Amino acid sequence: MQIGHLQKDFLLSVEGLTVSFDGFKAVNNLSFYVDEDEIRVIIGPNGAGKTTVLDLICGKTKASSGSIQFRGKELTKLKENQIVQAGIGRKFQTPSIYDDLTVFENLEISYPRGRSVFGALTFNRDKAVRERVEEVAEMVFLADRLAMTADLLSHGQKQWLEIGMLLIQDPDLLMLDEPVAGMSVSERVKTAELLNRIIKGRSVLVIEHDMKFVEDIAHKVTVLHQGQVLAEGSMNAVKTNPKVIEVYLGH
Numbered sequence: 113m114q115i116g117h118l119q120k121d122f123l124l125s126v127e128g129l130t131v132s133f134d135g136f137k138a139v140n141n142l143s144f145y146v147d148e149d150e151i152r153v154i155i156g157p158n159g160a161g162k163t164t165v166l167d168l169i170c171g172k173t174k175a176s177s178g179s180i181q182f183r184g185k186e187l188t189k190l191k192e193n194q195i196v197q198a199g200i201g202r203k204f205q206t207p208s209i210y211d212d213l214t215v216f217e218n219l220e221i222s223y224p225r226g227r228s229v230f231g232a233l234t235f236n237r238d239k240a241v242r243e244r245v246e247e248v249a250e251m252v253f254l255a256d257r258l259a260m261t262a263d264l265l266s267h268g269q270k271q272w273l274e275i276g277m278l279l280i281q282d283p284d285l286l287m288l289d290e291p292v293a294g295m296s297v298s299e300r301v302k303t304a305e306l307l308n309r310i311i312k313g314r315s316v317l318v319i320e321h322d323m324k325f326v327e328d329i330a331h332k333v334t335v336l337h338q339g340q341v342l343a344e345g346s347m348n349a350v351k352t353n354p355k356v357i358e359v360y361l362g363h
Contacts, residue, residue, distance in 0.1 A: 121184070123148045123315050124169070124285060129178035130339075131168060138164045140339035142178070146285070149311050153318045153326045155350075156336035157360050162319045165336070166287050169317075170202045171195045182285065201283035203291065209273050211263035215254050218262055219245040222277040244280060251310065252276040253302055268299030272306065279310060286310070287317045292325050304328035323351075323361075335360065 124146040131139045139161045146152045154162050167173035169180055171192040180187040187195055209218050223241050249255045252272040257265065262273060271291055278286055291307075292300045300322065307316055307329050320326050326333065326347060333350045335343040337360070343353045350356055 120145075122146060122181075123150070123183060124317070125179070125181040126165075126169070127179045127181075129165075129168060129180065130176045131164060131173060132176050137339050139168065139175075142336075142340060144334050144341060144344065146315050146317060147331075149313065149315060150331045151307060151311055151316045151318065151329050152332050152334060153320055153330040154334045154336055155320060155323075155326060155360070156342070159338075160336040161339035162336055163289055164339075166202060166289055166317070166319065169195075169287065170200060196281075196283075199284035200287065201278035201281055201285070202287040202289075203271075203274050203278055204289055209262045209270055209277065212261060214259055214261055215249065215265070215273055216245055216258040218273055219248055219276055219280050222280045224281050248276045248280045251279060252306060266299070268295040268303070271295065271299075272303070275306065283314060285315050285317060289319045290321065291318065292320065292322055300325050301328075 122145040126145070127143045129139055129142040130137060142161070142165065154165065156162055164173060168175050169187065171187065171190060175188050178188070182198055182200060185198055187198070190198065210221065213221070220241055223244060246255065246258070249258055252275055254269060254272060254276065257269065262270065265273060275286075275288070275291070292303050295303065304325060307318070310316070318329065330347050332345065333347050334341055335350055335356050342359065343350050343356050351361065
């Protein structure tokens with residue numbers, strides 16, 4: 113992609129991103145751009161660098177070189193908590209929820225109270241919290257499970273709860289690593305519905321292997337291979353790309 117791209121304001125601009133582990137370039141001079149209100153899916157064979165890209169964006173791994181700009185702010189210089197505060201939420205492959213707390217408590221604990229200490233002490237704030245928890249629970253299909261402890265949820269419901277715990281923080285970019293792994297077919301369908309619903313006012317970056325799910329959600333697909341972009345475009349364009357078939361879909 114040409115630098116001419118910079119004329120447009122992207123939500124996320126990754127340019128020339130490289131990270132080496134013991135001389136091995138896990139991500140190699142990678143550039144891609146995510147729009148506002150976009151669901152971008154990153155696919156590719158194991159070892160292509162997909163999870164490393166999310167690690168770099170959220171600050172868990174530091175880049176050797178290159179730039180990650182989010183709403184024009186350079187992320188490579190920021191700590192992980194500063195990146196969260198900038199508006200990026202990340203869900204890992206295994207759900208990190210509090211099993212012994214209820215669904216309501218899991219969502220409540222994730223509510224961003226840090227903006228005003230005084231606000232957190234007032235009763236009105238608690239009403240706001242309750243309303244927000246109920247609103248998010250509705251979004252993630254858990255409205256009737258608020259009083260249930262999280263350990264009693266199905267695998268898919270635990271994944272939704274964790275997405276809800278991120279949504280309650282209202283991030284501008286939500287990053288999900290294989291969100292439908294281990295889900296039933298009906299849970300996958302509902303997860304696609306969920307993602308298509310929550311992108312008003314935010315973007316979602318997803319790593320996924322389930323091609324049917326990718327077709328259901330992706331506005332644009334980026335195919336990684338050996339830490340670089342092999343192809344990019346609509347799911348149909350990517351699916352029929354000979355290079356993609358050879359290194360990934362053909363297996």
